[in-house]
Amino acid sequence: MSATSPTSPGPTSLVASCHPARRLVADEAAAGSRLPVIALVGRPNVGKSTFLARASHRFIETANAPGTTVSLERQRITVRGRQAWLVDLPGTRALDDEPAADGPFWELLLQAAPDAILVVADAGNLERHLPLALACRDLGLPIVLAANLTDEAERRGIGVDTGRLAQLLGAPVHATCGRTGMGVDGALEDTVRLAGARVAVRDGTSSPRSTVPAPVYPWSLDAKLTAEAGTILDGSPSLGAASVAAPLRVGVLSNVISARGAASIRLAGDLEPVRWRVAADWAAQVERQRDVPRLLVDRLARWATSPWPGIPAFIAISLAAFYAVITVGGWLAAILGEAWGATVSPFLVAAVPAIVPIPLLADSLLWALDGGVLGMLSVGIPYVLTFYLLLAVLEDSGYLTSAAVLMDRVFGVLGLPGRTAIPLLAAAGCNVPAIYGTRVLRTRRERLLGSFLITLTPCSARSAVVIAALAPYAGVPAAIAAFAVVGAAAVAAGLGANALIPGRQPSLVLELAPIRRPMLGHVLAKAWFRFRSFVVTATPIMLVGSLVLGLIYEAGAWQGVATLIGPSVEQWLGLPAIAGVAIAFAFLRKELALQLLLVFAAIELGRTADLGELMNPAQLFVYAVVSSISIPCIATLAALRGELGARGAAGITVASLALALGVGVVLARLLGIA
Amino acid sequence: MAGSVIVVLARTPLGGPVVVQLGRTRLALSADVAAKVSTAASAAIPEPR
Numbered sequence: 001m002s003a004t005s006p007t008s009p010g011p012t013s014l015v016a017s018c019h020p021a022r023r024l025v026a027d028e029a030a031a032g033s034r035l036p037v038i039a040l041v042g043r044p045n046v047g048k049s050t051f052l053a054r055a056s057h058r059f060i061e062t063a064n065a066p067g068t069t070v071s072l073e074r075q076r077i078t079v080r081g082r083q084a085w086l087v088d089l090p091g092t093r094a095l096d097d098e099p100a101a102d103g104p105f106w107e108l109l110l111q112a113a114p115d116a117i118l119v120v121a122d123a124g125n126l127e128r129h130l131p132l133a134l135a136c137r138d139l140g141l142p143i144v145l146a147a148n149l150t151d152e153a154e155r156r157g158i159g160v161d162t163g164r165l166a167q168l169l170g171a172p173v174h175a176t177c178g179r180t181g182m183g184v185d186g187a188l189e190d191t192v193r194l195a196g197a198r199v200a201v202r203d204g205t206s207s208p209r210s211t212v213p214a215p216v217y218p219w220s221l222d223a224k225l226t227a228e229a230g231t232i233l234d235g236s237p238s239l240g241a242a243s244v245a246a247p248l249r250v251g252v253l254s255n256v257i258s259a260r261g262a263a264s265i266r267l268a269g270d271l272e273p274v275r276w277r278v279a280a281d282w283a284a285q286v287e288r289q290r291d292v293p294r295l296l297v298d299r300l301a302r303w304a305t306s307p308w309p310g311i312p313a314f315i316a317i318s319l320a321a322f323y324a325v326i327t328v329g330g331w332l333a334a335i336l337g338e339a340w341g342a343t344v345s346p347f348l349v350a351a352v353p354a355i356v357p358i359p360l361l362a363d364s365l366l367w368a369l370d371g372g373v374l375g376m377l378s379v380g381i382p383y384v385l386t387f388y389l390l391l392a393v394l395e396d397s398g399y400l401t402s403a404a405v406l407m408d409r410v411f412g413v414l415g416l417p418g419r420t421a422i423p424l425l426a427a428a429g430c431n432v433p434a435i436y437g438t439r440v441l442r443t444r445r446e447r448l449l450g451s452f453l454i455t456l457t458p459c460s461a462r463s464a465v466v467i468a469a470l471a472p473y474a475g476v477p478a479a480i481a482a483f484a485v486v487g488a489a490a491v492a493a494g495l496g497a498n499a500l501i502p503g504r505q506p507s508l509v510l511e512l513a514p515i516r517r518p519m520l521g522h523v524l525a526k527a528w529f530r531f532r533s534f535v536v537t538a539t540p541i542m543l544v545g546s547l548v549l550g551l552i553y554e555a556g557a558w559q560g561v562a563t564l565i566g567p568s569v570e571q572w573l574g575l576p577a578i579a580g581v582a583i584a585f586a587f588l589r590k591e592l593a594l595q596l597l598l599v600f601a602a603i604e605l606g607r608t609a610d611l612g613e614l615m616n617p618a619q620l621f622v623y624a625v626v627s628s629i630s631i632p633c634i635a636t637l638a639a640l641r642g643e644l645g646a647r648g649a650a651g652i653t654v655a656s657l658a659l660a661l662g663v664g665v666v667l668a669r670l671l672g673i674a
Numbered sequence: 675m676a677g678s679v680i681v682v683l684a685r686t687p688l689g690g691p692v693v694v695q696l697g698r699t700r701l702a703l704s705a706d707v708a709a710k711v712s713t714a715a716s717a718a719i720p721e722p723r
Binding site: 124125127128156301302305306307310311401404405406408409410412418507508509510511512 | 683684685686687688689690691693697698699700701702703704706707
């Protein structure tokens with residue numbers, strides 16, 4: 001087996017357009033190069049993405065937590081000279097489940113248009129995983145079962161008679177371990193072979209009977225399936241909602257699934273209890289259990305969700321992660337910043353004015369090329385990379401789902417599930433990846449509420465502003481108090497938003513991931529994969545934002561802004577007008593709330609900047625809190641727009657601005673500066 | 675799933691989720707779901723989300 005060739009298109013997302021896989025199939029058929037398509041299906045957290053990465057020798061986003069696969073990834077693989085597309089689908093419990101909250105799983109499966117299905121199941125928990133294999137088998141497509149995670153099953157004393165299971169299922173069964181690669185090649189080889197045969201069935205060069213499964217259901221249910229299949233083929237209006245019937249009928253007519261397969265989706269409510277009974281019976285027949293000592297990881301998993309020692313451990317782990325991000329991030333920031341300042345920065349300062357003869361443009365370009373890149377090196381890269389590494393370790397260990405359970409009641413007050421703790425923790429590093437992290441939340445309401453809380457969470461840049469503005473001039477307790485005020489405002493706003501936005505949090509039924517030793521390769525690859533995505537997203541925004549800011553500043557337009565907003569800032573917040581300008585420009589980059597204020601202070605005072613002379617401690621306190629809460633930076637806004645749409649992004653922006661002004665006005669009154 | 679035996683492993687404070695063992699699977703159930711399961715011997719546990 002080998003990975004995709006250098007000339008192959010490589011990984012491709014299938015969610016960007018409607019039915020792209022079907023179009024791909026049509027295009028390839030037209031070109032006479034129809035490759036079989038294999039769908040990778042399994043329950044969440046069973047190792048599908050690791051399986052795919054092992055099969056294609058390419059990294060795919062994986063985690064020891066449900067819901068890692070949020071889009072369809074396909075890879076071209078070659079097994080013993082035969083090529084095929086392998087499509088990774090989100091984890092699902094049943095074909096009518098909605099893993100991505102935008103339609104049932106079977107619709108995604110039809111979009112992938114597979115010629116065969118590789119079902120990945122947990123070898124240590126077949127009773128729970130076989131119903132999905134049966135449901136896939138009912139579709140009329142050839143299937144292969146990979147009894148995965150055999151290493152974990154073995155440690156728990158569980159063995160599987162794969163030969164007997166293959167007899168019962170009427171399909172090849174392979175014992176596999178995605179983490180080590182054991183058995184993966186064999187499972188893929190069988191699946192590619194069967195998928196190729198299926199292509200031959202579609203082409204009419206082979207008998208379709210070779211892929212028809214033997215019946216396992218009672219005759220009455222079997223008869224009902226046959227009758228329903230006839231109805232689907234007839235296109236009878238009695239099928240019910242057209243939105244369900246139409247895509248099923250299209251799937252049947254385009255030969256993606258059989259008519260009985262479509263009927264099995266329609267009759268899932270009748271079939272599912274029978275599948276569970278059959279699965280329990282089969283699991284009892286094929287599993288071999290021997291006595292083994294209880295595993296340490298199982299004890300750890302139990303402790304992690306118990307109040308004692310789970311809650312103290314959660315607090316300790318969270319604080320340690322936060323401390324590590326601040327310490328390691330700060331250390332990296334200093335190294336990168338100094339290296340940039342000593343090498344590239346002097347070169348740019350000399351070269352740009354020489355190349356660009358217009359001083360205004362040259363100075364503005366330096367804001368982008370020197371200041372903008374330095375901003376990425378001193379904030380984005382060190383803190384975000386460190387955070388991603390830690391997050392990858394916590395995810396791969398399986399601890400995050402335990403943390404989600406412990407935090408569920410706390411976040412439940414805000415209308416959010418406990419898994420919100422994951423992106424919120426990310427928000428302390430940078431809001432942008434945290435906004436993308438809200439994909440772990442299932443409903444739009446949860447994502448809206450979660451994103452709002454994230455934008456109110458001080459990122460590393462905003463935390464730096466709060467600490468640097470307050471600690472030297474008002475003392476460390478004042479900085480801590482500012483964080484407390486921001487936190488209290490965020491909680492109050494979250495409660496208000498929960499009350500105002502219609503809907504309520506659904507009940508929690510969460511399957512807990514086992515605790516596992518993180519794999520170094522997974523952790524590094526995962527952190528790099530996300531970090532690269534962050535750099536690609538954030539760098540252009542930082543550069544363009546810095547250029548715009550530079551143009552405004554170098555052209556002296558900031559004085560006009562000061563004249564415009566100055567009276568309101570002085571009267572309502574008790575701050576000098578230039579403080580309002582710094583907060584407004586921090587929309588481009590949050591750390592500028594401090595940097596720009598120092599520049600303005602130097603201009604205003606006519607000498608080396610000293611915030612202590614520009615504002616008194618009370619004013620600095622109000623400034624730190626307002627700049628921390630006020631509208632998200634442009635990079636966060638771009639992420640919000642992408643995830644929630646323009647309306648959601650605008651709503652959150654307006655709400656955070658109103659909250660910042662409200663808190664600022666109250667604080668200014670309480671502190672006697674307005 | 676109806677009639678299955680579950681073992682309560684942990685209860686989180688403030689009426690938070692209950693962690694149960696169902697066969698070889700550990701599930702976290704919010705208090706309302708846990709109440710339904712504990713008061714009706716034949717109640718089916720919904721599929722995890």
